[in-house]
């Protein structure tokens with residue numbers, strides 16, 4: 001880039017701030033106004049001079065023609081020479097105009113003939129007047145008049161004013177009187193024009209100042225109204241881009257484009273704040289997905305992933321990966337005694353101690369309340385593991401100083417290794433946990449899982465593993481327990497109950513495996529299986545022409561609260577072309593602890609499909625009728641535990657009576673479940689309970705038995 005280009009580039013307007021541009025504009029404006037005023041003054045000066053020149057010329061022309069007339073009259077003897085002289089004298093002496101305006105007459109030989117203001121000079125030759133240099137100028141002018149009589153002659157020379165004083169500049173006009181040797185002339189003293197010009201100049205200056213002042217005020221106003229807001233908004237933007245959101249955007253009340261910009265900026269600021277907030281939440285969620293918030297160690301999921309990666313890496317070589325499950329004894333009891341805060345302090349301190357013992361080949365995580373996990377990679381020798389475990393146990397057992405007291409924590413460690421104890425991360429973690437628990441049971445500080453193999457492991461663990469295969473292998477089936485309407489004495493509906501026929505253990509109660517499925521994340525699959533099985537069963541009954549009452553399904557809260565639940569149940573029953581009004585869902589009170597607005601909305605949407613809702617195990621949870629009053633449900637099932645002692649426990653009787661009364665007020669039907677004796681039934685009948693269910697009326701029935709019951713059209717005996 002050559003210097004000129006560089007200069008041009010630097011001169012580019014965008015390199016200057018708005019304020020600089022405005023100052024530049026004001027300077028240009030000022031310069032323009034002053035230049036215009038000066039030019040106007042100059043032209044006005046020229047015009048005035050031209051006007052004056054024209055004035056003296058017309059005076060002289062008129063006088064000249066009068067002199068010519070006199071001469072003609074004299075030549076034609078109309079007037080005598082004396083009369084001519086007299087009239088000529090009167091004419092020259094009598095013509096005066098403006099202030100100091102007089103004319104004079106000179107003979108061509110430059111002898112002053114008539115001069116009203118200086119009669120003393122009449123008859124004197126110009127060259128004889130005592131003012132040599134100036135006279136020369138004067139004579140030169142008259143000579144020009146003589147030589148070029150057709151041209152208008154103006155020239156300058158100095159001559160005193162009529163009332164005396166020094167000679168001053170005089171603009172002269174003279175011309176030849178035709179057919180004569182006379183030159184007639186006059187002039188204006190330039191001095192006389194000075195006050196006029198001064199006055200005019202002053203007016204121009206005054207006007208210029210006023211215009212300038214107005215222009216500057218306007219510029220100031222514009223600056224205040226445009227430049228200042230723009231500068232302020234631009235500084236707001238700069239601060240926003242630096243994530244400084246704690247500012248009040250000005251000018252949002254302006255009605256013009258500035259206001260629009262300010263309001264948009266304010267909106268932008270709010271968006272940025274919201275974005276930042278969301279980003280923080282997202283970061284926090286991402287953090288929680290991988291880390292434990294208290295100890296800032298990896299969480300169970302991260303540990304599982306790391307283990308999985310190590311297992312895959314070592315799969316070919318079958319090199320060992322060790323896993324240590326470190327369980328702190330009695331932490332729960334300490335929490336109850338000391339509170340959550342002190343428990344967290346213990347966890348943080350323990351985590352720090354563990355961290356100090358680790359090398360690059362270790363990965364530490366907090367798996368659950370009071371349980372840490374440690375993965376050891378790169379085939380450590382057994383002896384090294386023993387020493388590591390000893391130092392871990394030793395460092396944990398050192399007293400921990402809390403705010404007011406000192407506590408001592410004991411840990412148990414369970415050890416598993418790939419490939420011996422499993423090739424899935426959950427196997428290694430789960431079995432190490434069993435080893436840690438067993439160590440505690442046997443009052444050992446640590447234990448290899450393979451040392452307890454063959455010994456009996458926790459039966460639940462086995463079940464848990466069998467549960468998922470059970471679903472694939474059709475080990476489940478449904479039984480139906482009818483519910484009876486006490487008013488009409490007829491079956492009103494049937495509750496489906498799940499059964500698991502374990503190949504080795506025989507039938508297992510849902511009371512055992514449902515909670516297990518909930519814990520192990522299999523419950524949604526299980527619920528899905530039940531929904532499908534019920535839909536399929538209903539289809540069969542419809543096809544066989546069997547008329548059947550509503551079917552109640554026990555559903556876990558986890559499945560019910562899923563976003564896609566409504567669509568899913570709709571799709572399943574649609575697939576079997578079974579109308580949803582056949583279905584009733586039994587939900588436990590736990591589901592209702594959810595956010596009220598959310599659950600209301602959910603229930604409303606589900607009921608809109610034709611499904612009825614029943615609250616199961618009522619009275620055992622945190623829920624109350626006052627809460628249920630706000631929920632769109634159809635039935636409440638009083639928990640079996642209240643019915644059990646109905647005939648012996650007066651308090652239970654009172655509770656049941658109260659529930660029935662209040663439910664009636666809310667137009668809810670009440671079901672009493674687990675009715676086993678005639679006595680219970682008659683008490684319930686007296687308390688005006690609507691619906692009953694229990695072994696007294698019918699045990700849960702297989703499909704065939706239930707179909708037979710429907711065929712019988714069984715009616716329970718009234719009193």
Ligand code: C2E
Nearest residue numbers: 497498509510511514530554555556674675676694695696
């Ligand atoms: P629940 O919903 O309270 O079901 C009633 C339980 O009481 C059933 O036990 C039923 O057989 C039993 N029962 C009925 N009448 C009487 C009686 O007169 N006396 C006595 N002692 N018991 C009676 P079950 O079938 O073992 O079910 C236990 C629990 O398992 C159920 O409690 C329910 O919460 C859950 N469950 C059962 N089936 C399913 C299912 O398909 N899906 C889900 N998610 N949970 C299920």
Ligand code: CA
Nearest residue numbers: 495554586616
């Ligand atoms: Ca139930």
Ligand code: CA
Nearest residue numbers: 616617637673
């Ligand atoms: Ca129940």
